[in-house]
Every structure is written in C-alpha cells, then in structure tokens.
Amino acid sequence: MTTDAFPRGKTAIVGVSTFGTGKAPGYEPHDLAAIAARNALREAGLTFADVDGLFYTNSADTFGGGTSFAQYLGIQPKVIDNSRPGGNVFETWLERAAWLLDAGLIDCALIAYGSNQASASGKLARTSQPWPYEARYQPINPVSSYALAAARHMHEFGTTRDQLGAVAVAARQWAMLNPEAFKRDPMTLDDYRASRLVSDPLSVLDCCLVTDGGAAIVMTRADRAADLKAKPVRILSAASGTTHHNISTMPDLTRTALAECGARAYAAAGLGPQDIDVVELYDAFTINTILFLEDLGFCPKGEGGRFVEGGTIAPGGSLPVNTNGGGLSCTHPGMYGLFTIIEAVRQLRGTCGERQVAGARTAIAQGNGGVLSAQALAILATD
Amino acid sequence: MPDSIAEIKPDEQFTAFLAEGRFMIQRGVETGTHVFFPRVVAPVTGEDLEWVEASGHGTVYSTTVVRKRPPEPSLNIALIDLAEGPRMMSRVEGIDAADVRIGMAVRARIVTAEDGPLVVFVPQDALDGKDAA
Numbered sequence: 001m002t003t004d005a006f007p008r009g010k011t012a013i014v015g016v017s018t019f020g021t022g023k024a025p026g027y028e029p030h031d032l033a034a035i036a037a038r039n040a041l042r043e044a045g046l047t048f049a050d051v052d053g054l055f056y057t058n059s060a061d062t063f064g065g066g067t068s069f070a071q072y073l074g075i076q077p078k079v080i081d082n083s084r085p086g087g088n089v090f091e092t093w094l095e096r097a098a099w100l101l102d103a104g105l106i107d108c109a110l111i112a113y114g115s116n117q118a119s120a121s122g123k124l125a126r127t128s129q130p131w132p133y134e135a136r137y138q139p140i141n142p143v144s145s146y147a148l149a150a151a152r153h154m155h156e157f158g159t160t161r162d163q164l165g166a167v168a169v170a171a172r173q174w175a176m177l178n179p180e181a182f183k184r185d186p187m188t189l190d191d192y193r194a195s196r197l198v199s200d201p202l203s204v205l206d207c208c209l210v211t212d213g214g215a216a217i218v219m220t221r222a223d224r225a226a227d228l229k230a231k232p233v234r235i236l237s238a239a240s241g242t243t244h245h246n247i248s249t250m251p252d253l254t255r256t257a258l259a260e261c262g263a264r265a266y267a268a269a270g271l272g273p274q275d276i277d278v279v280e281l282y283d284a285f286t287i288n289t290i291l292f293l294e295d296l297g298f299c300p301k302g303e304g305g306r307f308v309e310g311g312t313i314a315p316g317g318s319l320p321v322n323t324n325g326g327g328l329s330c331t332h333p334g335m336y337g338l339f340t341i342i343e344a345v346r347q348l349r350g351t352c353g354e355r356q357v358a359g360a361r362t363a364i365a366q367g368n369g370g371v372l373s374a375q376a377l378a379i380l381a382t383d
Numbered sequence: 384m385p386d387s388i389a390e391i392k393p394d395e396q397f398t399a400f401l402a403e404g405r406f407m408i409q410r411g412v413e414t415g416t417h418v419f420f421p422r423v424v425a426p427v428t429g430e431d432l433e434w435v436e437a438s439g440h441g442t443v444y445s446t447t448v449v450r451k452r453p454p455e456p457s458l459n460i461a462l463i464d465l466a467e468g469p470r471m472m473s474r475v476e477g478i479d480a481a482d483v484r485i486g487m488a489v490r491a492r493i494v495t496a497e498d499g500p501l502v503v504f505v506p507q508d509a510l511d512g513k514d515a516a
Contacts (some may be wrong), residue, residue: 131396133420136501139460147447148462148503155445155485193479199460201446246461248472249420253445332480 004267006095006239007102011200012232012383015043015218018343020086020330022182024212025119029058030072032214033114037073045229046108051218053079053106055093057124059115059334069112079106085242086369087282090337091376095238097219107224115333125334128370131246143207143285145247145371147199150287152253154201156302159290161201165192167286168205170314175325177315177355182211182232183329185211201204206286208326213333217341225383232383233345236362237268240376249336249370252367254302257375258295258366269379273297276379277360278347279319280340282368283326289313291364293321296377320357323347337367341378346366348382391432392461401500405436406491407434426459436495439491440466441504443475446483459483463504479504 017039020032022150033056041047054077056069066082079100081093090111097109117125123140139145153159171188175181185203195205225232240256241264244250266272273296279294290304299307299317307313313321324330324343331339346352366377400407405415409432411425418432439440441463446461449458459480463473475483476494488507493500 039488136496136498137460137472137474138449139447139472140441143454144449144460146445148460149445151485195478197448197450221434248470253462338449 004264006237006268008096008236008268008270009234010222010357011098011101011235012215012222013217013235013345013380014220014225014228014230014232015040015046017043017216018180018212018217018339018342021180021213021333022211023118024116024145026366027116027119027212029114030069030114031059031114032116032212033069033112033216034072035214036114037110037112038215039111040218043230044220046218048073048075050108050307051075051101051107051110052077053097055081055111056095057082057089057113057335058163059117059120060265079200084149085200085374086335087284088240088264088337088367088369088374088376089335090341091238091365091378092240094217094219094235094341094378095240098238101221107220109219110216111219111338112214114214114332115335116212117209117334122210124210134246134248142371143202144199145204146285148286148290148312149253149335149372150201150285151292153287153305156254157305159305161193162189163290163309164201164206164286165189166308167289167313168192170308171283171322171326171328172312173314174323174355175257175329178324178330179195181211181325181326181330190383196201197298198205200284202287208284208332208336211331211333213331213339215338215339215342217345231349233348234381234383236379236381237265238376238378239265239268240374240375241266243372245370245373250372254291256291256372258377260291261375262296262377265377271379272363276362276364277320277358278344278363279321280324280344280363280365281322281326282336282340282366283322283328284332284336284368286328288368290319291372292368296364297367315355323352323355323357337376339368341365344380348380351369385389389507391423393423396434397421399498401493403457404492404493406437406439407471408437408496409433409463411487417465417467417469419465437491441489441491443483443487443489444470444487445485446475448480458480462502465488473504475504475506477509491515494504
C-alpha cells in the first residue's frame with residue numbers, strides 16, 4: 001500500500017448541522033449534539049436509526065462518552081469512536097469513517113460534538129491534565145504554548161504583530177458576513193493593536209472565542225449519497241499526523257505535522273494548493289492561520305505573515321480563508337474541528353449567502369489539536 | 384529485564400537529585416543521546432537510561448511573558464535548549480520577564496518553589512565574573 005492511499009471520492013458528506021454556536025444556556029453537551037445530529041440526518045432524509053458508525057465527544061467527556069451518546073440516541077452502532085487527541089479529531093474521524101464505509105463495515109457515519117463550556121464555566125473547557133515539567137512554571141495553557149510558537153516564528157522569519165492582526169481582522173470581516181457568527185461588530189487593526197497582552201506576543205484579539213455549540217455531519221458511500229435528499233459533497237482525501245503532546249517537546253515550533261500529512265492528502269486527492277478554492281483552518285490563535293497556510297503550501301515557510309497582509313485572506317482577497325469567521329470570530333466551543341468541515345461543505349453547496357465564494361468547487365477543512373500537537377485535514381469537492 | 388530499568392524511578396529520583404542541589408538529566412547507555420523529561424526507558428530506541436549531571440548551559444529557544452494583573456509581576460516562560468541537546472520549559476530570572484531574548488545564553492540554577500526545588504535559568508551575562516550557581 002502506498003502512503004497516499006485513500007478511497008478517493010468513494011464517500012460523501014450528505015448532511016451537516018450546527019446548533020447553539022454562541023450561548024446556549026440550559027442545554028447539556030449531549031443535548032446540543034443531539035439536536036445537531038437530528039438536523040444533519042434530516043438533511044439527508046435519514047434518522048438516528050440509520051447510524052451504524054458513531055464518532056463523538058463533548059466538552060465534558062471523560063470515559064464512555066460515545067456509548068453514552070449512543071444511549072441518548074437510542075442506537076447500538078457497530079462502530080463507536082470516542083478518541084480525544086484534540087480538536088483535530090473530527091477530520092481524523094472523517095478519515096477513518098471514509099475507510100470504514102469503503103470497506104463496507106458501516107453504511108452511515110455520524111460525527112457529532114456538543115459543548116456548553118461558555119454557559120457552564122465561561123472558560124475554555126480543560127482539555128488535558130497539567131504536566132509537572134511544564135505546569136510548575138505556570139504557563140497559561142493553551143495560550144502560552146501558542147505564544148512560544150508565535151515568538152519563535154517572529155524571531156526566525158520577521159513576522160510582526162500587525163501581521164497576526166491581519167489574520168484577526170480578516171476573520172472578523174468574514175464573520176460580519178455570517179449571521180451565525182458570534183462576534184460581528186467591526187474590528188480594525190488599531191483595535192487589535194490596543195488589545196491587552198495575555199502571553200506575549202499574543203493579546204486577547206489573537207485568541208479564539210469561548211462559546212457553546214453543537215455540530216454534526218453525516219457520511220455515506222458516494223453511490224448511496226446520490227439517492228439522498230441533500231446535495232452531497234465528495235471526500236477526495238483526508239490525512240492525520242502528530243508531532244508531540246506538550247509544546248516543550250515539539251521538534252520545531254514553526255513547522256507542524258500538517259507539512260507531512262498535508263502532502264499525503266494532496267497526493268491522494270491528486271490536487272495541490274493551487275487547486276483549492278476555499279480554505280477552512282483551525283484558528284484557535286492567529287499564529288495558527290499563518291503556520292497552517294505555510295505548512296499546506298499556500299506560501300513558502302516563513303512567508304505566512306507577509307502573505308496575509310493587505311487582505312489576501314479577507315473577503316475579496318485572492319484566497320478565501322475561514323469564511324465563517326473562524327474560531328476567532330464565529331464560534332469556538334472548545335474543539336472547533338467539526339466546524340471547519342461544515343463551513344467547507346456549505347461553501348461547496350453554494351449556500352453561504354453574503355459570504356459565498358463564487359464557483360467554489362474544492363475546499364480544505366483542517367483540524368488542530370492540543371498545542372499544535374495533532375493535525376488532520378480533509379480535501380472536499382463538489383459532486 | 385535489565386536491572387537498571389527497575390532501578391529508575393524517573394520523577395521521584397529527579398526531584399530527589401534537585402533536593403541535593405543536582406540538576407540531573409538522562410542519557411541512553413547505547414547511543415549516548417541525552418534525554419529530558421525523565422523516563423524509565425529512552426524514547427525512540429527503548430534503550431536503558433542512566434542519570435548524568437547536566438552542564439547547566441543552555442540557550443533560549445523561545446520566550447513569552449504571562450501578563451498578570453498588577454501589582455502581581457508578569458512571569459517569564461521560556462523554552463531552553465540544553466547544551467546536551469534536549470529542550471525543556473523553564474523561566475529566566477534575574478532580568479525583566481520581557482527582556483528575555485531568543486538566543487540568549489543562560490545557566491541553570493535550582494531554586495526553592497512552594498512545591499519543592501525547581502530548575503530555573505539566569506542570563507549567562509549576569510554570571511560573568513561570578514561563580515555559577
């Protein structure tokens with residue numbers, strides 16, 4: 001088997017839904033995920049009873065989150081996956097579901113997530129246990145870990161605060177076109193410059209939102225997808241990779257695992273960055289967008305800061321990136337990876353209204369986990 | 384199973400060495416590759432490990448300032464590349480948190496934190512002409 005093997009175009013996303021992506025008080029994580037799951041299945045003309053592969057986690061998950069959600073939905077799936085490498089897991093689940101569908105082990109995959117972190121605690125849900133070899137120095141994680149990556153990128157490549165600011169401003173400009181986005185008030189580079197530093201060089205406006213939110217997607221084999229209600233979006237490829245868990249063991253803070261797994265995904269899809277119309281990246285922090293654009297080949301390593309200047313990735317720019325407003329301005333319920341897939345699907349369906357990218361035929365949906373630790377992406381295309 | 388594996392209790396021994404004033408890291412007995420954080424077996428190769436005293440020499444690989452609400456002072460967080468090869472998280476003391484620079488030569492010292500002995504670093508420049516801690 002070659003390293004770029006994938007059942008290219010053999011599976012499709014046939015339903016997507018988000019629910020409660022700002023504040024959703026009164027709901028438990030399962031509730032939010034269940035509503036999104038019901039609505040995503042309904043788009044395809046399916047119900048919970050059709051699901052035989054369940055891929056699930058939530059903001060309060062510990063042990064048995066998958067079986068607990070299957071119980072909530074009243075189903076006994078053949079496959080339940082509840083692994084938790086981080087917010088990238090949804091692209092990794094999409095990758096695994098494609099293989100399982102293609103192999104015939106399952107016929108209908110539901111990938112779902114629910115979070116009430118904003119209403120429950122008002123803070124980012126704790127995503128990992130403190131590790132003494134870092135925690136004793138009292139970093140504010142995850143922000144300090146990303147700050148260390150940003151500082152290193154600035155040192156090696158001359159990246160500036162204003163270039164990070166260009167990422168934040170572009171995200172807000174997209175969010176202003178998206179009725180579902182949580183932050184829609186105008187934001188300028190001056191606003192960005194004035195925002196309070198949290199962990200240098202990152203300020204409040206470099207950091208993602210803290211919201212609630214549920215999300216779900218439904219996948220089937222492409223031959224069955226054609227008979228369902230919604231317009232299917234084909235999965236050309238998907239790939240995952242990891243480099244570390246804690247930031248102090250990341251080999252190179254300016255190069256993520258996307259450089260390696262991105263290349264595998266492009267090879268399997270038979271496409272390159274020049275062929276991609278829409279890019280949905282996991283922008284937990286502004287530096288993410290710069291690192292991921294470089295690692296996915298949209299610009300050379302080190303050029304990401306200069307690439308995003310001047311509105312390149314903003315509405316009207318040459319490369320539409322994070323068209324929903326991203327984790328920075330649309331929603332970030334703790335694990336954001338499913339939302340990049342959903343926005344990519346909506347762009348490829350052509351249902352994005354004011355923020356629609358005209359003629360979008362291909363998209364990347366990317367996921368990031370931990371502190372740049374685990375990466376995954378999917379390359380999607382119109383049917 | 385070699386006895387040396389059974390003899391290594393990584394976290395317990397690392398902390399006990401620090402209490403004796405010794406900053407110890409580990410080294411693979413076959414390849415000689417240095418290892419930090421402490422483990423029972425070497426990463427990648429799985430070879431046995433032995434404790435060796437770190438030189439204490441390091442270079443700042445990256446740095447950030449955790450901003451606190453005044454009057455609490457801001458806190459430096461740094462990644463230090465040890466002369467032996469491994470990288471570790473620590474902080475640079477003795478200068479303003481915001482004055483720590485990537486590439487700065489630093490030296491380890493052991494301080495007493497609320498929860499026990501802790502390895503921190505000070506700028507090499509501040510030690511020139513003085514005894515290293």
